[in-house]
Amino acid sequence: GAVVSQHPSWVICKSGTSVKIECRSLDFQATTMFWYRQFPKQSLMLMATSNEGSKATYEQGVEKDKFLINHASLTLSTLTVTSAHPEDSSFYICSAPPTSGSGSYNEQFFGPGTRLTVL
Amino acid sequence: DAKTTQPPSMDCAEGRAANLPCNHSTISGNEYVYWYRQIHSQGPQYIIHGLKNNETNEMASLIITEDRKSSTLILPHATLRDTAVYYCIVRVALNSGYALNFGKGTSLLVTP
Numbered sequence: 699g700a701v702v703s704q705h706p707s708w709v710i711c712k713s714g715t716s717v718k719i720e721c722r723s724l725d726f727q728a729t730t731m732f733w734y735r736q737f738p739k740q741s742l743m744l745m746a747t748s749n750e751g752s753k754a755t756y757e758q759g760v761e762k763d764k765f766l767i768n769h770a771s772l773t774l775s776t777l778t779v780t781s782a783h784p785e786d787s788s789f790y791i792c793s794a795p796p797t798s799g800s801g802s803y804n805e806q807f808f809g810p811g812t813r814l815t816v817l
Numbered sequence: 818d819a820k821t822t823q824p825p826s827m828d829c830a831e832g833r834a835a836n837l838p839c840n841h842s843t844i845s846g847n848e849y850v851y852w853y854r855q856i857h858s859q860g861p862q863y864i865i866h867g868l869k870n871n872e873t874n875e876m877a878s879l880i881i882t883e884d885r886k887s888s889t890l891i892l893p894h895a896t897l898r899d900t901a902v903y904y905c906i907v908r909v910a911l912n913s914g915y916a917l918n919f920g921k922g923t924s925l926l927v928t929p
């Protein structure tokens with residue numbers, strides 16, 4: 699099946715710094731990508747929808763100025779956590795919905811996740 | 818998307834079948850039943866999906882009741898590597914371009 703990668707797989711940063719997380723579709727194009735956040739022992743929560751060539755759509759309660767999303771190309775979306783604080787520590791996961799060329803159009807492809815720890 | 822109800826946790830002995838139930842009494846006619854799982858600290862993994870017929874693949878079987886108000890995911894011979902949180906998700910076909918709405922899922926523990 700199609701592959702979605704994330705980089706980095708984990709990151710530790712100081713409070714107040716910004717962290718960029720990349721999400722790449724490796725063998726298919728993704729005009730839309732989704733960003734989820736998962737706190738310990740909780741389920742995945744959708745943060746935002748990343749759209750290539752247009753602004754991201756944020757879920758209620760997610761600060762768009764804090765979580766900057768850039769969908770620069772059909773294979774890359776980035777999430778930047780600006781001025782990170784300890785409460786932003788979480789597991790961030792991206793996904794891309796299927797396309798007609800993926801061969802498995804009923805799957806949604808998830809990245810392996812990025813563990814962010816803010817000290 | 819229709820709401821789903823799953824037991825919070827289940828245990829299963831290694832080598833035995835794991836039967837994970839899901840209730841989705843408000844499912845609409847055009848909504849599919851999808852199952853994903855998430856092994857600790859990894860991204861979710863697709864398992865199987867179905868509309869109204871029972872389905873089987875190399876990972877699992879999906880049994881959907883005739884009224885479509887509930888379903889059961891069956892892992893025929895559970896292994897320790899099947900320990901994960903299993904999510905039952907009901908929604909229209911994925912190529913509609915919408916995100917998946919994850920509930921709390923069932924935490925399956927496979928024991929030796």
